[in-house]
Amino acid sequence: MTPSIPDADSNLPDSADGLRDMILARYDGMTKVLQQVGRYVLDHPEDMALLTLNELAERSGTQPSAIVRFAKALGFTGAGPMQRLLRDSLIAQNSALGYSERVHQFGAAVEDSVSAGGIGALIDEFAExxxxxxxxxxxxxxxxxxxxxxxxxxxxxxxxxxxxxxxxxxxxxxxxxxxxxxxxxxxxxxxxxxxxxxxxxxxxxxxxxxxxxxxxxxxxxxxxxxxxxxxxxxxxxxxxxxxxxxxxxxxxxxxxxxxxxxxxxxxxxxxxxxxxxxxxxxxxxxxxxxxxxxxxxxxx
Amino acid sequence: MTPSIPDADSNLPDSADGLRDMILARYDGMTKVLQQVGRYVLDHPEDMALLTLNELAERSGTQPSAIVRFAKALGFTGAGPMQRLLRDSLIAQNSALGYSERVHQFGAAVEDSVSAGGIGALIDEFAExxxxxxxxxxxxxxxxxxxxxxxxxxxxxxxxxxxxxxxxxxxxxxxxxxxxxxxxxxxxxxxxxxxxxxxxxxxxxxxxxxxxxxxxxxxxxxxxxxxxxxxxxxxxxxxxxxxxxxxxxxxxxxxxxxxxxxxxxxxxxxxxxxxxxxxxxxxxxxxxxxxxxxxxxxxx
DNA sequence: TTCATGGTGGAATGAAATTTTCATATTGAC
DNA sequence: GTCAATATGAAAATTTCATTCCACCATGAA
Incomplete structure (x- = not known):
C-alpha cells in the first residue's frame, strides 16, 4: 500500500538534472539497496532510460522491485514515469543534431589547432x-x-x-x-x-x-x-x-x-x-x- | 509464413550505420508501405529505437505489422532485434557500456566463454x-x-x-x-x-x-x-x-x-x-x- | 534472547506490447 | 476483363514486461 505519498516535496523533478539533484539530496537517508539503485541511476542514466527493469536489476545487482520502490520513494507512481523522464532528456540531447551528423560525431576530423577549439579540444585529440x-x-x-x-x-x-x-x-x-x-x-x-x-x-x-x-x-x-x-x-x-x-x-x-x-x-x-x-x-x-x-x- | 529468409545477404548489420546503409541499398526494391517505414527509420532513428510499435505505426502512418515485416525483410527475426540495434547504438554514443550483455556477465558461464575463444580473445574484449x-x-x-x-x-x-x-x-x-x-x-x-x-x-x-x-x-x-x-x-x-x-x-x-x-x-x-x-x-x-x-x- | 518493525528478494498477476494469422484489397499478367 | 499473386490492414494470440504481494531476513529495542 502506498502511504499516500507522504513525501515532503510532492513535486516531481521535470528534468534529468532535477532528478539527479533530488537523488543526491535524499541519498543519505536511503536504505542500502535503494542507495544502490540511486547510484546506478546517477552513474548510468542512459541505461536507466532505455533498458528494461530486468536488465537493469541484473546490471545493478538489485531486483526489479527495488527499482520500483526507488522510483516510488522519489514520488513517482512507478518506475515507468521515471524512465520516461530520463528518456525524454536523452532524446532532447540527441535530436539537437541531425542523424547523419550525430552518427559521425565521434569520427569527425579534429581541428589541428589548439587555439581554434581552445585547450578543451585536447580531450578530443587524445581520445581519438x-x-x-x-x-x-x-x-x-x-x-x-x-x-x-x-x-x-x-x-x-x-x-x-x-x-x-x-x-x-x-x-x-x-x-x-x-x-x-x-x-x-x-x-x-x-x-x-x-x-x-x-x-x-x-x-x-x-x-x-x-x-x-x-x-x-x-x-x-x-x-x-x-x-x-x-x-x-x-x-x-x-x-x-x-x-x-x-x-x-x-x-x-x-x-x-x-x-x-x-x-x-x-x-x-x-x-x-x-x-x-x-x-x-x-x-x-x-x-x-x-x-x-x-x-x-x-x-x- | 516466413519464406525461410531468402534474402541474398543473411548477415545482419551490427551498427546503426550499417543498418542505414542496408536500408538505402534495398529501398528501391521495396513496396510502398515498406518504403514508408524505411523512410521513418532513416528520419527518426531515435523514435524507432525507443517507442512502441503502436506509437511508431501511428506516427509514421503505417501499421505495427508493417514495421515487423520491414524488419523481417531486412533479415531480422522481428522488430525487437532491430530496435535493440538502434537502441544500443544510442546508448553507445552516450555511455560506455552500450554493447550487449556479453560484457556484463558476472558469474554466468565464464568458463566456457573463455575456452570458446581462448584466453587470447580477452585482448579483443578489453580493447573494444x-x-x-x-x-x-x-x-x-x-x-x-x-x-x-x-x-x-x-x-x-x-x-x-x-x-x-x-x-x-x-x-x-x-x-x-x-x-x-x-x-x-x-x-x-x-x-x-x-x-x-x-x-x-x-x-x-x-x-x-x-x-x-x-x-x-x-x-x-x-x-x-x-x-x-x-x-x-x-x-x-x-x-x-x-x-x-x-x-x-x-x-x-x-x-x-x-x-x-x-x-x-x-x-x-x-x-x-x-x-x-x-x-x-x-x-x-x-x-x-x-x-x-x-x-x-x-x-x- | 525475543519480539517487533521495516527492508528485501522472489514469484504471481495483470497489463501492455509484439507477433502471427486471416480476410480483404491491390497490382500485374494473360 | 479476369485470375493469380502479393501486399495490406485489423484483430487475435502469444510473449514480455512492470507491478504487486507475500514470506523471509536483518536490525534494533525491550
Missing part, C-alpha cells in the same frame, strides 16, 4: 588518438600473443616487474593487479636505493615483465640483464622489436601508443596489462580448481 | 571495451570540463596528487608528467609512513588532484579532507558524483571506465590525465612566453 592506438594494439598483439604471454607468466614462480619513468604507471598497475591473480609479485622500484637487492631475488623459475619505451631507461635495461643473468624468463612490453629489452626478451608484446603533439599515451599498454592479468586469473583458476566461476573482481 | 569507454569519456568530460580543470591546476602554487590502489597508476603518471609542464608537484604516496607529513605541506593556494574509484580508498578520502581543511582546491577524478571525494571537490571530472568480466580499466583515466597535462603545458607556455610552438615532448 588512443582509440586508434587501441585498435592497432589489438591487431598487433593478437590472440596468440596474449595467450602465450599468459602461459609464460603462469608458469613462473614469482613475477618481477620493472618500469621506469613513463612506463612506471604500467608497472604499478601490474604490481597492484598481478597479486590479485594469486601470483607472487615483486616490483623493482628502487625505493631507498634497494634496486640491487631486489634484483638479487630473481631466480631461474621466475619471469620478469619489463616495460620500456623509446628512449629506453638504462635502469630497466640493466634490470633485464640481471634477469637474464639469473636465467629467468623475460616478457617485454615495448614499442619496438629493436629495443634493448626486446632483444633479450623471451617474448615481446609490441604496443603502439598514440602520439599526439609529441606526447605518447599509455592507454594501450594499460589495456594490454589488464588483459594479461585477467587472462592470468582465468588460467590460475583453471589450474587450481576445475570448477567454474569468475575470478575475483577488483576494487579501489 | 576501452574504445567505447574513451568515446564516452570524451563526451562526458567535454571541452569546457577539461578547460576549466586545466585552469584550476594552472592557478595553483603546488599540485598534490593522491591515488591509491587501482588509482595509483594514474597518480603515478601525473607525478611523472605534471612536473614536466613546469608545475611543482607532490605525490602523496605514504611511503615510509610519511603521509601525514606530506599532507601538512598543503597550502591554501594549492590544488589537490584526487583519483578514486568505487570503492573509495579511505586514505584518499582523508587526504581530500586534509586538503579541504587547508583551504586548498580539489580536482576529483572519479566514477561517480556520489563518491566521497566528488562531494568535497571543487571540480569533478567524471570518467566511466569500461568494465569487462568484472575488471575495470584505466585507459580513460590515463587519457584524461594526459589531456590535462598537455593542456597545462600549453597554458603555462602561453603565460610564460607569448610565442607559439609545442611544449617539450616526453621520453622514457
Amino acid at each position: 588518438g588512443d582509440i586508434l592506438a587501441l585498435q592497432n594494439t589489438r591487431a598487433m598483439v593478437g590472440r596468440e600473443g596474449l595467450a602465450s604471454a599468459v602461459a609464460l607468466i603462469a608458469a613462473a614462480r614469482v613475477v618481477h616487474l620493472v618500469g621506469m619513468r613513463r612506463a612506471f604507471p604500467v608497472a604499478a598497475y601490474l604490481a597492484y593487479a598481478v597479486p590479485q591473480a594469486g601470483k607472487p609479485t615483486m616490483l623493482v622500484d628502487g625505493v631507498g636505493g634497494l634496486a640491487a637487492q631486489q634484483l638479487r631475488a630473481i631466480g631461474p623459475d621466475d619471469v620478469m615483465i619489463a616495460i620500456s619505451y623509446h628512449s629506453y631507461a638504462p635502469e630497466t635495461v640493466s634490470a633485464v640483464e640481471a634477469a637474464c643473468a639469473a636465467a629467468a624468463k623475460v616478457l617485454a612490453i615495448s614499442d619496438s622489436l629493436l629495443s634493448p629489452i626486446a632483444k633479450r626478451a623471451t617474448q615481446t608484446l609490441l604496443v603502439r601508443e598514440s602520439e599526439v603533439r609529441g606526447f605518447r599515451s599509455l592507454s594501450s599498454s594499460l589495456c594490454l596489462a589488464q588483459a594479461l592479468v585477467v587472462g592470468l586469473a582465468y588460467d590460475q583458476q583453471r589450474h587450481v580448481a576445475a570448477g567454474g566461476g569468475a575470478p575475483a573482481g577488483d576494487a579501489s | 571495451g576501452d574504445i567505447l569507454a574513451l568515446q564516452n569519456t570524451r563526451a562526458m568530460v567535454g571541452r569546457e570540463g577539461l578547460a576549466s580543470a586545466v585552469a584550476l591546476i594552472a592557478a595553483a602554487r603546488v599540485v598534490h596528487l593522491v591515488g591509491m590502489r587501482r588509482a595509483f597508476p594514474v597518480a603515478a603518471y601525473l607525478a611523472y608528467a605534471v612536473p614536466q609542464a613546469g608545475k611543482p608537484t607532490m605525490l602523496v604516496d605514504g611511503v615510509g609512513g610519511l603521509a601525514a607529513q606530506q599532507l601538512r605541506a598543503i597550502g591554501p593556494d594549492d590544488v589537490m588532484i584526487a583519483i578514486s574509484y568505487h570503492s573509495y580508498a579511505p586514505e584518499t578520502v582523508s587526504a581530500v579532507e586534509a586538503a579541504c581543511a587547508a583551504a586548498a582546491k580539489v580536482l576529483a577524478i572519479s566514477d561517480s558524483l556520489l563518491s566521497p571525494i566528488a562531494k568535497r571537490a571543487t571540480q569533478t571530472l567524471l570518467v566511466r571506465e569500461s568494465e569487462v568480466r568484472g575488471f575495470r580499466s584505466l585507459s580513460s583515466s590515463l587519457c584524461l590525465a594526459q589531456a590535462l597535462v598537455v593542456g597545462l603545458a600549453y597554458d603555462q607556455q602561453r603565460h610564460v612566453a607569448a610565442g607559439g610552438g609545442a611544449p617539450a615532448g616526453d621520453a622514457s
Whole structure:
C-alpha cells in the first residue's frame, strides 16, 4: 500500500538534472539497496532510460522491485514515469543534431589547432588518438600473443616487474593487479636505493615483465640483464622489436601508443596489462580448481 | 509464413550505420508501405529505437505489422532485434557500456566463454571495451570540463596528487608528467609512513588532484579532507558524483571506465590525465612566453 | 534472547506490447 | 476483363514486461 505519498516535496523533478539533484539530496537517508539503485541511476542514466527493469536489476545487482520502490520513494507512481523522464532528456540531447551528423560525431576530423577549439579540444585529440592506438594494439598483439604471454607468466614462480619513468604507471598497475591473480609479485622500484637487492631475488623459475619505451631507461635495461643473468624468463612490453629489452626478451608484446603533439599515451599498454592479468586469473583458476566461476573482481 | 529468409545477404548489420546503409541499398526494391517505414527509420532513428510499435505505426502512418515485416525483410527475426540495434547504438554514443550483455556477465558461464575463444580473445574484449569507454569519456568530460580543470591546476602554487590502489597508476603518471609542464608537484604516496607529513605541506593556494574509484580508498578520502581543511582546491577524478571525494571537490571530472568480466580499466583515466597535462603545458607556455610552438615532448 | 518493525528478494498477476494469422484489397499478367 | 499473386490492414494470440504481494531476513529495542 502506498502511504499516500507522504513525501515532503510532492513535486516531481521535470528534468534529468532535477532528478539527479533530488537523488543526491535524499541519498543519505536511503536504505542500502535503494542507495544502490540511486547510484546506478546517477552513474548510468542512459541505461536507466532505455533498458528494461530486468536488465537493469541484473546490471545493478538489485531486483526489479527495488527499482520500483526507488522510483516510488522519489514520488513517482512507478518506475515507468521515471524512465520516461530520463528518456525524454536523452532524446532532447540527441535530436539537437541531425542523424547523419550525430552518427559521425565521434569520427569527425579534429581541428589541428589548439587555439581554434581552445585547450578543451585536447580531450578530443587524445581520445581519438588512443582509440586508434587501441585498435592497432589489438591487431598487433593478437590472440596468440596474449595467450602465450599468459602461459609464460603462469608458469613462473614469482613475477618481477620493472618500469621506469613513463612506463612506471604500467608497472604499478601490474604490481597492484598481478597479486590479485594469486601470483607472487615483486616490483623493482628502487625505493631507498634497494634496486640491487631486489634484483638479487630473481631466480631461474621466475619471469620478469619489463616495460620500456623509446628512449629506453638504462635502469630497466640493466634490470633485464640481471634477469637474464639469473636465467629467468623475460616478457617485454615495448614499442619496438629493436629495443634493448626486446632483444633479450623471451617474448615481446609490441604496443603502439598514440602520439599526439609529441606526447605518447599509455592507454594501450594499460589495456594490454589488464588483459594479461585477467587472462592470468582465468588460467590460475583453471589450474587450481576445475570448477567454474569468475575470478575475483577488483576494487579501489 | 516466413519464406525461410531468402534474402541474398543473411548477415545482419551490427551498427546503426550499417543498418542505414542496408536500408538505402534495398529501398528501391521495396513496396510502398515498406518504403514508408524505411523512410521513418532513416528520419527518426531515435523514435524507432525507443517507442512502441503502436506509437511508431501511428506516427509514421503505417501499421505495427508493417514495421515487423520491414524488419523481417531486412533479415531480422522481428522488430525487437532491430530496435535493440538502434537502441544500443544510442546508448553507445552516450555511455560506455552500450554493447550487449556479453560484457556484463558476472558469474554466468565464464568458463566456457573463455575456452570458446581462448584466453587470447580477452585482448579483443578489453580493447573494444576501452574504445567505447574513451568515446564516452570524451563526451562526458567535454571541452569546457577539461578547460576549466586545466585552469584550476594552472592557478595553483603546488599540485598534490593522491591515488591509491587501482588509482595509483594514474597518480603515478601525473607525478611523472605534471612536473614536466613546469608545475611543482607532490605525490602523496605514504611511503615510509610519511603521509601525514606530506599532507601538512598543503597550502591554501594549492590544488589537490584526487583519483578514486568505487570503492573509495579511505586514505584518499582523508587526504581530500586534509586538503579541504587547508583551504586548498580539489580536482576529483572519479566514477561517480556520489563518491566521497566528488562531494568535497571543487571540480569533478567524471570518467566511466569500461568494465569487462568484472575488471575495470584505466585507459580513460590515463587519457584524461594526459589531456590535462598537455593542456597545462600549453597554458603555462602561453603565460610564460607569448610565442607559439609545442611544449617539450616526453621520453622514457 | 525475543519480539517487533521495516527492508528485501522472489514469484504471481495483470497489463501492455509484439507477433502471427486471416480476410480483404491491390497490382500485374494473360 | 479476369485470375493469380502479393501486399495490406485489423484483430487475435502469444510473449514480455512492470507491478504487486507475500514470506523471509536483518536490525534494533525491550
